[in-house]
Amino acid sequence: MKIAITATGNSLNSKVDSRFGRCSYFAVYDMDENQTKFIKNPNKEAAEGAGPAAVQLIAKQGVTQIISGEFGGKAKSILEDLNIQMIMLNGPEKSIQEVLDLMAINK
Amino acid sequence: MKIAVASGKGGTGKTLVSTNLFNVIQKSGFAVDLIDCDAEEPNALQFIHADLISQKSVTQNIPVIDKEACTFCGKCEAYCHYNAIVVLPKLRHIQVVEDLCHDCGACEYACPAGAISWKSKTTGTIRTYAVNNGSSLIEGRIEIGVYSSVPLIKEVMKSSHHRQLAIVDAPPGTSCPFIATVSAADFMVLVTEPTPFGLNDLKLSVEILQQLDKSFGIIVNRAGLGDHRVYDFIAKNKLLLLDEIPFDPRIAKSYSEGKLITDNMPNYHKHFLQLFSRIKKHLQYDRNSYT
Amino acid sequence: MIEIAILSGKGGTGKSSLSAALATLAAKIVAADCDVDAANLHLVLNPKDYREEVYVSGQKAVIDPDRCTNCGICLSYCRFEAISNKGGIHRIIETACDGCQLCDRVCPENAIHMVSHDKSRWFVGDIANGKMIHARLAPGEDNSGKLVNIVRDQARETAFEIQSDIILIDGPPGIGCPVISSLTGVDKVLLVAEPSLSGVHDLKRIVELTQHFRVQTYVVINKYDLNDALSDAIVNWCRSVQIPVIGQLPFDRAVVDAMVNCESVTNWAPDSTISNAIKRIWNKLLQHEQAKSF
Ligand code: SF4
Ligand code: SF4
Ligand code: SF4
Ligand code: SF4
Numbered sequence: 001m002k003i004a005i006t007a008t009g010n011s012l013n014s015k016v017d018s019r020f021g022r023c024s025y026f027a028v029y030d031m032d033e034n035q036t037k038f039i040k041n042p043n044k045e046a047a048e049g050a051g052p053a054a055v056q057l058i059a060k061q062g063v064t065q066i067i068s069g070e071f072g073g074k075a076k077s078i079l080e081d082l083n084i085q086m087i088m089l090n091g092p093e094k095s096i097q098e099v100l101d102l103m104a105i106n107k
Numbered sequence: 108m109k110i111a112v113a114s115g116k117g118g119t120g121k122t123l124v125s126t127n128l129f130n131v132i133q134k135s136g137f138a139v140d141l142i143d144c145d146a147e148e149p150n151a152l153q154f155i156h157a158d159l160i161s162q163k164s165v166t167q168n169i170p171v172i173d174k175e176a177c178t179f180c181g182k183c184e185a186y187c188h189y190n191a192i193v194v195l196p197k198l199r200h201i202q203v204v205e206d207l208c209h210d211c212g213a214c215e216y217a218c219p220a221g222a223i224s225w226k227s228k229t230t231g232t233i234r235t236y237a238v239n240n241g242s243s244l245i246e247g248r249i250e251i252g253v254y255s256s257v258p259l260i261k262e263v264m265k266s267s268h269h270r271q272l273a274i275v276d277a278p279p280g281t282s283c284p285f286i287a288t289v290s291a292a293d294f295m296v297l298v299t300e301p302t303p304f305g306l307n308d309l310k311l312s313v314e315i316l317q318q319l320d321k322s323f324g325i326i327v328n329r330a331g332l333g334d335h336r337v338y339d340f341i342a343k344n345k346l347l348l349l350d351e352i353p354f355d356p357r358i359a360k361s362y363s364e365g366k367l368i369t370d371n372m373p374n375y376h377k378h379f380l381q382l383f384s385r386i387k388k389h390l391q392y393d394r395n396s397y398t
Numbered sequence: 399m400i401e402i403a404i405l406s407g408k409g410g411t412g413k414s415s416l417s418a419a420l421a422t423l424a425a426k427i428v429a430a431d432c433d434v435d436a437a438n439l440h441l442v443l444n445p446k447d448y449r450e451e452v453y454v455s456g457q458k459a460v461i462d463p464d465r466c467t468n469c470g471i472c473l474s475y476c477r478f479e480a481i482s483n484k485g486g487i488h489r490i491i492e493t494a495c496d497g498c499q500l501c502d503r504v505c506p507e508n509a510i511h512m513v514s515h516d517k518s519r520w521f522v523g524d525i526a527n528g529k530m531i532h533a534r535l536a537p538g539e540d541n542s543g544k545l546v547n548i549v550r551d552q553a554r555e556t557a558f559e560i561q562s563d564i565i566l567i568d569g570p571p572g573i574g575c576p577v578i579s580s581l582t583g584v585d586k587v588l589l590v591a592e593p594s595l596s597g598v599h600d601l602k603r604i605v606e607l608t609q610h611f612r613v614q615t616y617v618v619i620n621k622y623d624l625n626d627a628l629s630d631a632i633v634n635w636c637r638s639v640q641i642p643v644i645g646q647l648p649f650d651r652a653v654v655d656a657m658v659n660c661e662s663v664t665n666w667a668p669d670s671t672i673s674n675a676i677k678r679i680w681n682k683l684l685q686h687e688q689a690k691s692f
Contacts, residue, residue: 115436116409116410116435116436116438116571118408118409118410118411118571119409119410147572147573147574148407148408148572148573148600148603150596150599153595153596153599186499186500186503188497188498188499189498209496209498210477211477211478211496211498211500212475212477212498212500213498213499213500213503216475216500216503216504217503251573255540261479279409279435279436279571279572280435280436281435281436281537281538282435282535282537282538282539282540282542283493283538283539283540285538286493286537286538287494290493290494302654302657302658303438303441303442303657303658303660304414304438304441304657307436307438307441308436308438311436311537312537314537315537315538318537318538319493332651332654333654333657333658334658356624356649359594359621359624360624360625362594363592363593363594363595363597363624363625363628364594364595364625365594365595365596
């Protein structure tokens with residue numbers, strides 16, 4: 001199973017990026033391999049449709065859960081169609097590592 | 108002949124001028140149209156008593172993908188400049204994000220499998236209201252979430268072709284909806300106010316009108332408030348100052364109640380008639396048809 | 399850090415004057431002018447810009463006349479009426495081109511290429527009590543929502559750099575895409591309403607939007623004395639939807655005088671009634687913040 005988290009940078013210490021479509025990086029965590037890889041978001045600067053393009057990108061990675069601060073309406077409907085679970089993270093800023101730790105505890 | 112009233116930013120008196128100008132022309136017995144092109148927030152109707160006589164929808168095309176024929180090659184996605192198509196070959200998933208589609212046709216051209224056909228989607232409505240003496244109010248209203256009001260504005264501007272004269276309430280700003288309105292207008296009236304904010308907006312509007320080679324005149328609204336720099340700018344660039352509307356608290360009050368100053372204050376009725384004759388002087392058409 | 403956006407359903411409600419006044423009240427602030435279509439906050443805050451960047455808003459097609467054989471194929475494909483044929487010569491109508499690139503793809507002579515729109519700019523500058531980010535969208539260019547995102551990103555980065563706790567956003571009028579870009583993810587929205595029939599209508603529309611995005615919303619009624627009955631109606635309506643009205647400002651010539659002198663009213667006439675009223679608004683905006691964090 002793979003989980004994607006929107007990130008402000010490309011390390012585990014980077015914070016969670018609150019914007020889904022226009023985040024800087026996606027941290028893709030592979031549970032089976034216990035590995036995280038970072039993918040730069042090429043659509044950050046897209047004029048329109050950053051959300052749907054981001055969905056496409058993470059869906060191609062085989063992600064089944066996505067964690068971010070907020071999801072736009074367009075991205076939401078596609079994620080629902082694709083059966084990718086959205087998890088909204090509110091409250092104080094967390095790092096990617098902290099989120100992964102939380103995930104591990106809650107498993 | 109279409110005279111469009113614009114004001115860079117909203118709120119400097121564009122609707123005040125367009126509705127009152129329309130009102131005095133219409134009341135003097137000439138058939139004229141008022142076209143409300145401020146499609147995101149049309150509000151001329153709040154000031155004009157009129158009865159709805161017809162309405163039509165404006166539509167755009169949206170691609171429909173035949174999932175049987177589609178090979179999930181992804182070419183349509185690559186050709187779509189607006190990220191409106193999502194293709195996931197492994198999941199055999201393809202989807203059009205309707206709100207992002209600009210109806211450009213590139214996906215159909217791209218598709219090697221002939222899997223794309225079209226449906227139409229309503230993007231806005233054009234309503235026509237009858238006022239007195241055969242005059243009418245034409246209003247374009249965009250649906251929320253549509254990427255641009257430009258296609259709607261083009262249609263609205265065309266809806267008044269049978270008329271000799273139309274007053275147009277232009278959309279705010281200087282971006283594409285404004286340009287679409289200006290391109291279809293014959294003469295522009297820019298409304299500003301004598302403040303640095305007004306001047307800044309005026310400069311931007313003047314710049315684009317000069318680029319487009321449109322003739323225009325300027326009305327200074329709330330004259331008496333603020334300073335002289337707007338007038339200096341007009342004089343220095345040899346622009347046409349059409350009119351000044353004084354700063355008068357009664358105007359704002361009347362506006363706030365949805366009333367026309369040319370109806371409840373006779374001096375402004377006269378004022379706007381004079382403004383109209385001044386505009387006419389600058390237009391090259393048979394004056395006798397309106398006087 | 400908190401981000402506060404000042405918005406109004408329509409232009410002309412005095413939003414920018416109020417934004418400027420609030421911006422000068424903070425000890426340290428990053429001001430972001432997100433009204434990129436008609437920016438004017440810089441006229442009052444007068445930033446000394448030390449950084450200027452190009453913003454590419456999109457692309458337009460260009461036909462190379464040396465290669466073009468005037469076959470007309472591009473014209474038959476373009477759905478935006480953006481290609482003209484005058485006397486057999488094909489040209490792109492720049493103001494109509496949507497940048498879809500289809501003509502470029504269909505041209506058999508490879509005579510069309512796309513060029514970027516690079517006339518828009520964004521800036522970072524120093525102001526008396528912090529920094530300011532602002533932008534200028536070139537006339538006739540679109541995608542202001544994307545430029546708003548850039549201004550906001552930059553504002554966050556700058557606030558982090560100078561360790562400012564507050565970002566104040568002067569938002570665009572209306573309820574369209576750039577407005578949505580201006581308010582997503584902010585902590586608070588201050589709506590400037592005007593007591594007129596259309597003003598009430600505009601207020602309701604923008605409240606729909608802020609509630610949709612679940613942003614903490616406050617209202618200030620500007621020029622409340624224009625129409626007392628409607629001002630009361632706004633207050634009552636706000637109460638019914640549980641939005642606090644945290645100030646009512648009268649029409650005051652000092653605001654115009656300040657603007658004419660390119661000053662904020664709180665600097666121009668610091669002890670005037672209106673400046674004091676604005677200070678109270680500012681304190682209430684920040685107070686609510688403290689209440690929230692406990
Ligand atoms: S018509 Fe154009 S914008 Fe719409 S989906 Fe097809 S390629 Fe994309
Ligand atoms: S181009 Fe045609 S076949 Fe290829 S993915 Fe798109 S619709 Fe399917
Ligand atoms: S398709 Fe190419 S060659 Fe033909 S008219 Fe257009 S630009 Fe010229
Ligand atoms: S890029 Fe698209 S809109 Fe522009 S001229 Fe070519 S086909 Fe028309």
